[in-house]
Amino acid sequence: MFPSKKALFPQNTIELACGTQVVSSITSTSAKSLNLEVGKNAYAVIKASNVMVGTDN
Template identity: 55%
Template sequence: MKISARNSLIGKVKSINEGAVNNEVVIEIAAGVEITSVVTKASCEALGLTVGADAYAVIKASDVMVAVD
């Protein structure tokens, strides 16, 4: 796989919560560290996502905000 995004994190699909149009996919990238994404049901099916499967969380953003208390 080649991709231009600089932040690509491998993990395991922890859960898939199906909705009417979109699915919420949780990928565990390290013990206790999760990334959640909302993708269309069609994309979830096309990617063959299943719980326990390996998957990449690919993060592409032009802006990242940082905040502190």
């Protein structure tokens, strides 16, 4: 777990066993409630009816 600090909606990165990173944005209150810390194990529950895809080009 790699949480950003000092943001209303901090970005949190979860690195999967395969090395893929999943990035999420949650409220600061939720991050504190979950006691997120760098290096702490966490999991992501993905629920989406829409997925947006983009490129840098």
